[in-house]
Amino acid sequence: MFTQIQAAQNRLSGYANRTPVMSSRTLNQQVGAEIYFKCENFQRVGAYKFRGAFNAMSQLTPTQKSRGVIAYSSGNHAQAVALVGRLLNIDATIVMPANAPKIKRRATAAYGATIVSYDPHEPQGREAIASDLQAEYGYTLIPPFDHPDIIAGQGTAAQELFSEIGHLDALLAPCGGGGLLSGSAICAKAMDPACRVIGIEPKAADDATRSFRTQTLQRVTNPLTIADGVRTPSLGQITFPLVLDYVDDMQTVTEQAIMDAVTFFFYRMKLVVEPSGALGLAALLSRAVSPSGRIGVIISGGNIDAETLAQILDS
Amino acid sequence: MFTQIQAAQNRLSGYANRTPVMSSRTLNQQVGAEIYFKCENFQRVGAYKFRGAFNAMSQLTPTQKSRGVIAYSSGNHAQAVALVGRLLNIDATIVMPANAPKIKRRATAAYGATIVSYDPHEPQGREAIASDLQAEYGYTLIPPFDHPDIIAGQGTAAQELFSEIGHLDALLAPCGGGGLLSGSAICAKAMDPACRVIGIEPKAADDATRSFRTQTLQRVTNPLTIADGVRTPSLGQITFPLVLDYVDDMQTVTEQAIMDAVTFFFYRMKLVVEPSGALGLAALLSRAVSPSGRIGVIISGGNIDAETLAQILDS
Numbered sequence: 001m002f003t004q005i006q007a008a009q010n011r012l013s014g015y016a017n018r019t020p021v022m023s024s025r026t027l028n029q030q031v032g033a034e035i036y037f038k039c040e041n042f043q044r045v046g047a048y049k050f051r052g053a054f055n056a057m058s059q060l061t062p063t064q065k066s067r068g069v070i071a072y073s074s075g076n077h078a079q080a081v082a083l084v085g086r087l088l089n090i091d092a093t094i095v096m097p098a099n100a101p102k103i104k105r106r107a108t109a110a111y112g113a114t115i116v117s118y119d120p121h122e123p124q125g126r127e128a129i130a131s132d133l134q135a136e137y138g139y140t141l142i143p144p145f146d147h148p149d150i151i152a153g154q155g156t157a158a159q160e161l162f163s164e165i166g167h168l169d170a171l172l173a174p175c176g177g178g179g180l181l182s183g184s185a186i187c188a189k190a191m192d193p194a195c196r197v198i199g200i201e202p203k204a205a206d207d208a209t210r211s212f213r214t215q216t217l218q219r220v221t222n223p224l225t226i227a228d229g230v231r232t233p234s235l236g237q238i239t240f241p242l243v244l245d246y247v248d249d250m251q252t253v254t255e256q257a258i259m260d261a262v263t264f265f266f267y268r269m270k271l272v273v274e275p276s277g278a279l280g281l282a283a284l285l286s287r288a289v290s291p292s293g294r295i296g297v298i299i300s301g302g303n304i305d306a307e308t309l310a311q312i313l314d315s
Numbered sequence: 316m317f318t319q320i321q322a323a324q325n326r327l328s329g330y331a332n333r334t335p336v337m338s339s340r341t342l343n344q345q346v347g348a349e350i351y352f353k354c355e356n357f358q359r360v361g362a363y364k365f366r367g368a369f370n371a372m373s374q375l376t377p378t379q380k381s382r383g384v385i386a387y388s389s390g391n392h393a394q395a396v397a398l399v400g401r402l403l404n405i406d407a408t409i410v411m412p413a414n415a416p417k418i419k420r421r422a423t424a425a426y427g428a429t430i431v432s433y434d435p436h437e438p439q440g441r442e443a444i445a446s447d448l449q450a451e452y453g454y455t456l457i458p459p460f461d462h463p464d465i466i467a468g469q470g471t472a473a474q475e476l477f478s479e480i481g482h483l484d485a486l487l488a489p490c491g492g493g494g495l496l497s498g499s500a501i502c503a504k505a506m507d508p509a510c511r512v513i514g515i516e517p518k519a520a521d522d523a524t525r526s527f528r529t530q531t532l533q534r535v536t537n538p539l540t541i542a543d544g545v546r547t548p549s550l551g552q553i554t555f556p557l558v559l560d561y562v563d564d565m566q567t568v569t570e571q572a573i574m575d576a577v578t579f580f581f582y583r584m585k586l587v588v589e590p591s592g593a594l595g596l597a598a599l600l601s602r603a604v605s606p607s608g609r610i611g612v613i614i615s616g617g618n619i620d621a622e623t624l625a626q627i628l629d630s
Contacts, residue, residue, distance in 0.1 A: 020335055041585040103582065267418065270356040270587040270617035302585035306628035313621035
């Protein structure tokens, strides 16, 4: 699997941003460890999702490319597929929940994708719409996480982090569908086997943590978390076994801890980070994970509305 | 003068952050130039002011250090003097306008400085208070800009930018009292003489631009600009001749352009930038400066209240 991450890195070269690694003296003193943030909020489209989408779409056949692609997504994956579509001249159709953050909707449309809305409270709404459109137009589905090329692409963020920083005692990554987490874990076990990989979820959407502990796939339905990027109902058929095999632990954080982390990023580090992207820092600040030594944290994205941010900073 | 910047760089080593240089593909396409942002919002205390304060205070005599320092400032200089005081074990007293942004007030107090408030509508209020306290306690005044050690310290940001990026066709820096601008210009003329250095001011606080054009020192009183970091009444006795000698041009930007720039930083670059820090980008986006080639822009700071940011993003 790691060779697929290396191949993805070569494909992404010149297209994806090699995002910076940042740290905070204040934070390091506060938690008593050296924290290295891999800043995927500075990735193209403002999230790591560009990596997986580009890795998957750049490998389509000429026929698949000419027919176009379809994706369903709560937001960042949609933007990624839309931008990659524009870069590679592939028509993109995005099936999006009607309540997706405005900023993500607007950006997706701005990249020239066609948006089809669905009611998020309608069970299986998005898959049904997507498969109807696939059948009608011959689109190729670009899944948000449960695909080897997506997982390999997402793993390139951790690869860059280890290449730049060297050994880490632990690596924290947010977990929604498990694409970023499993890609990061595969990378860690190949590049730095002693590094503990820990997935972080909101308590309000703890399906992956329960799946990990029970070794049986668990689900959540429309979880009430501010972290819109990880509202995914469950791990996937591919990511679940990868998480069991490669991830060392899973931990959950409260909504308050997530908001405290977004606030810390804003005021202390001058970084715009969306709630899902702040899960790792939330785990450190709330001591859900007690760090020592050198800790890597993946900031998954920075696409947050002004209203959501104002609400968090006021809280 | 440039040797003083080099000496300042050596003093700052290990204390100041070597801040990253960032860019945006979207922006480069939009303006048709390569823009390199020197991100002093990532400097300690969230602004370049740490550089000058550290350079000045680290050179005090043991007696001066034991008596303590005093500063008057609308904000970032205050935080810088307070933090440097803590780092070097020097008591700091800060004379601050009663209407200074809450975030700056709170941070200054958190670094352990003593805060003395004054009414900003009272003419010469702050200088009088400061000189009374100086006379009474023997404090050394750390001026916000009009001092060779402060200017040399501020010039180190540009030094790092040229060292990292090489030749620039132009360098844009915000202008309040002219410490950052003159330090940057001295550095540019030594390291990259062909680089045009352009100071940027709010139209509503255009005293330095008028001073530059008329070659006579001009003033503004309590200017109505959102850019609180550059509300300084005029250039100083030291910075004014330096600006005349070393700076190539001055340009002004509207309040709307400043707000548009803060918004671009937030949504497109995921950077928290205060209004004064966004002056350079405001000049590019509004075409107050028409860029071509390689353009350096100093982001002076990122200390912005949630309320001010929300107001800007809503506008």
